[in-house]
Amino acid sequence: MNYQEFITEFKKWRVENNYPKRDFCRELLRRCRDDEGTVIVPSVFAYILKQPKPAMFLDSLFKKDSDITSNDPRNNTESSKPSDDDIRNTILNCTFEYIKANNRVPELRELNTGYNIKKYYSSEKELFEAVKEIYDVSEYVLNESIFTSEYHDELVKEVKKYKRFVITSAVVGKKCSKQFLGAIKNYCNRNNALCLILPCQDVYSRNKTFNYQMDPELKDFKFVYNDLYLCDNLYISNIRVSAKMINPNHGLSMMSVDASTIIGNPKQDLTYVGNAFEKRPRAIMSTGAITENDYSSDLYLSDRINRISELNHIEGAIVVEVQDDNKVFHFRQIQAGPHGEIDDLGKTYSQTDHCFTDNQLCLVMGDCHFTELQEQVFEEHKKLIKELDVQDIVLHDVISAGSISHHNNNKFLSKAIIGQEATLSLQEEADICADKIIELLHLIRGNIYIVRSNHHEHILKFLDEGRYINDPINKRLALELAMKVMDGDDAFKYLMMAKTDLRYLNQEDMDRIIFLNKMENKEIYGVTISNHGHLGSGGSRGNLQTYHKAFEKSVSGHSHVGQIFKSAYCVGTMSILNPKYVDGLSAWTHTSCLISRCGNRQLINFIDNKNGKYTWRLDN
Numbered sequence: 124m125n126y127q128e129f130i131t132e133f134k135k136w137r138v139e140n141n142y143p144k145r146d147f148c149r150e151l152l153r154r155c156r157d158d159e160g161t162v163i164v165p166s167v168f169a170y171i172l173k174q175p176k177p178a179m180f181l182d183s184l185f186k187k188d189s190d191i192t193s194n195d196p197r198n199n200t201e202s203s204k205p206s207d208d209d210i211r212n213t214i215l216n217c218t219f220e221y222i223k224a225n226n227r228v229p230e231l232r233e234l235n236t237g238y239n240i241k242k243y244y245s246s247e248k249e250l251f252e253a254v255k256e257i258y259d260v261s262e263y264v265l266n267e268s269i270f271t272s273e274y275h276d277e278l279v280k281e282v283k284k285y286k287r288f289v290i291t292s293a294v295v296g297k298k299c300s301k302q303f304l305g306a307i308k309n310y311c312n313r314n315n316a317l318c319l320i321l322p323c324q325d326v327y328s329r330n331k332t333f334n335y336q337m338d339p340e341l342k343d344f345k346f347v348y349n350d351l352y353l354c355d356n357l358y359i360s361n362i363r364v365s366a367k368m369i370n371p372n373h374g375l376s377m378m379s380v381d382a383s384t385i386i387g388n389p390k391q392d393l394t395y396v397g398n399a400f401e402k403r404p405r406a407i408m409s410t411g412a413i414t415e416n417d418y419s420s421d422l423y424l425s426d427r428i429n430r431i432s433e434l435n436h437i438e439g440a441i442v443v444e445v446q447d448d449n450k451v452f453h454f455r456q457i458q459a460g461p462h463g464e465i466d467d468l469g470k471t472y473s474q475t476d477h478c479f480t481d482n483q484l485c486l487v488m489g490d491c492h493f494t495e496l497q498e499q500v501f502e503e504h505k506k507l508i509k510e511l512d513v514q515d516i517v518l519h520d521v522i523s524a525g526s527i528s529h530h531n532n533n534k535f536l537s538k539a540i541i542g543q544e545a546t547l548s549l550q551e552e553a554d555i556c557a558d559k560i561i562e563l564l565h566l567i568r569g570n571i572y573i574v575r576s577n578h579h580e581h582i583l584k585f586l587d588e589g590r591y592i593n594d595p596i597n598k599r600l601a602l603e604l605a606m607k608v609m610d611g612d613d614a615f616k617y618l619m620m621a622k623t624d625l626r627y628l629n630q631e632d633m634d635r636i637i638f639l640n641k642m643e644n645k646e647i648y649g650v651t652i653s654n655h656g657h658l659g660s661g662g663s664r665g666n667l668q669t670y671h672k673a674f675e676k677s678v679s680g681h682s683h684v685g686q687i688f689k690s691a692y693c694v695g696t697m698s699i700l701n702p703k704y705v706d707g708l709s710a711w712t713h714t715s716c717l718i719s720r721c722g723n724r725q726l727i728n729f730i731d732n733k734n735g736k737y738t739w740r741l742d743n
Contacts, residue, residue: 129167145182148181149178215250217234218254219258227336228248228333231250247333265342267335278345286446287443289310289440292323292387292389295336295337297414300463301463302462302464304340309475310465321386321387321410322346323366356450357443357454358384359385362378366389369431372408375407383405390436392689393406393409393726394686395684395712396710406454408441408687412437437458439458441456444740446738455728468511469717481719484511484515484717484719485652486508487678487716488697489697489713490520490680491521493521494522496698499735500697503729504715514569520579520681522615523578526549527601548596550600550622556623569635570637571635572653573638573639576657576681582614582615585601600622620633650678651678656670656680656681657681678716678724684711692724
């Protein structure tokens with residue numbers, strides 16, 4: 124076989140074997156040489172092996188413009204080279220197929236087209252814009268390319284048409300919860316509400332192509348990416364908070380100087396910023412998310428924060444209602460139930476367009492302090508209980524015990540003022556509290572749970588310190604209570620059940636008033652309600668951080684401020700917000716908490732308008 128005959132045969136062999144590349148031919152040549160006798164050697168490779176330097180001879184066959192490569196249809200000869208338009212079309216088609224399969228725009232390095240893409244498109248965004256000119260990608264991809272100034276201007280106009288909003292966040296690159304999505308659509312349709320979504324990044328798995336690539340299932344909702352005022356006193360902030368930030372509200376108090384603030388984050392936290400008494404405290408709240416609880420990552424050092432994020436992730440949202448004066452607003456939290464359903468004010472909204480009434484609600488009322496009660500707030504609570512058909516009630520700090528409080532010990536002027544404006548009789552205080560408890564008991568079908576609270580313990584402290592010896596008004600009652608304590612009774616329970624009108628209730632009603640003792644851990648629908656909030660771990664003061672660690676879900680009181688820290692909720696108070704013993708700035712709120720039968724919780728705020736009327740929802 125001469126050289127020309129070899130070239131003809133080698134070309135024929137390559138055609139028959141789908142044009143093997145040089146590296147493949149090298150490997151085959153090595154095997155033919157090293158495994159002689161066990162490998163069938165093609166005649167063309169037998170010719171190559173006879174050359175003085177077989178490997179170099181083989182390499183020369185694949186050099187540009189050699190006899191072998193001249194007829195390879197994959198080489199860019201003038202006769203076979205595809206046009207630039209053909210290459211662009213191939214790249215665009217490949218990109219579109221990737222978008223359909225992955226619901227996001229790929230990075231250039233992720234595309235395998237066989238061509239140098241950067242020669243034709245300098246960036247992913249340029250490539251994406253070219254794809255959009257040919258294909259309709261709206262069904263497959265959703266990113267910040269829609270975040271234009273025109274989009275925001277239209278959103279501002281749209282917001283003005285609504286009084287009720289559902290506000291949640293979507294973590295970039297994560298799938299939305301379809302059940303929760305369906306329930307939100309059901310809620311919005313039934314309540315004429317507008318759903319607003321705040322994009323939120325998981326910085327550890329952020330895609331470099333677009334900052335915000337979201338599940339296209341959310342394309343029918345409105346996205347907020349600039350500051351957006353819902354009314355004069357509430358706005359949605361565009362500040363970017365990582366989806367994995369443990370305390371998303373931390374350090375944002377300065378953001379709410381002129382209005383309450385909503386930020387997009389998968390956690391549902393709430394804090395208040397203290398204000399002057401004539402002004403309402405300003406709230407900072409995070410939304411919860413409409414996306415699934417998925418923070419998986421192959422980064423070893425991010426595993427800890429991934430697990431913490433998954434633990435604190437809430438599929439939830441904030442319902443906001445704006446009054447006609449554009450100043451007063453109401454907000455409350457909603458969370459997805461086991462099947463994506465959401466509970467709001469005693470109604471359960473499913474993903475299947477159904478709405479059910481929850482007649483097993485529990486209401487944890489703000490600290491009562493019935494002798495310092497804001498009467499209008501109490502009356503609104505009674506309306507809420509009747510309208511929502513609340514089954515059970517939890518009470519904190521029923522009595523203030525100001526008449527015998529150690530805080531006023533040796534404060535003769537303070538006692539004189541109290542004597543003029545209130546009562547110095549513990550019996551009178553107890554009678555006032557009993558009347559209010561009876562009112563509430565007649566409104567419900569279930570039980571009233573009275574939580575052991577610090578103001579109840581003022582009575583025991585009064586007895587233990589012997590201060591009743593110099594108190595002629597309360598001495599006789601105190602002596603009787605002291606004897607009962609020595610017999611093992613609870614002083615506050617005995618005072619209420621044996622020395623007030625509660626003792627005249629029938630046995631069935633008396634059994635519905637349950638005093639929780641200090642060793643009792645009471646749960647309602649999986650929510651711990653037996654901690655007032657004044658006691659923490661190991662004798663320390665109580666706080667929501669401690670309760671978050673201790674309980675899967677909890678609702679406490681004591682601080683007089685509506686708060687949420689992860690799994691721990693706190694109610695406010697029903698007392699007046701500016702008693703004489705409080706000075707300086709205040710964040711006190713008239714806040715109570717609804718617990719639904721699936722364990723979801725809502726903080727309900729009682730807000731006064733310019734006419735002094737208190738409301739707890741949009742006043743229709």
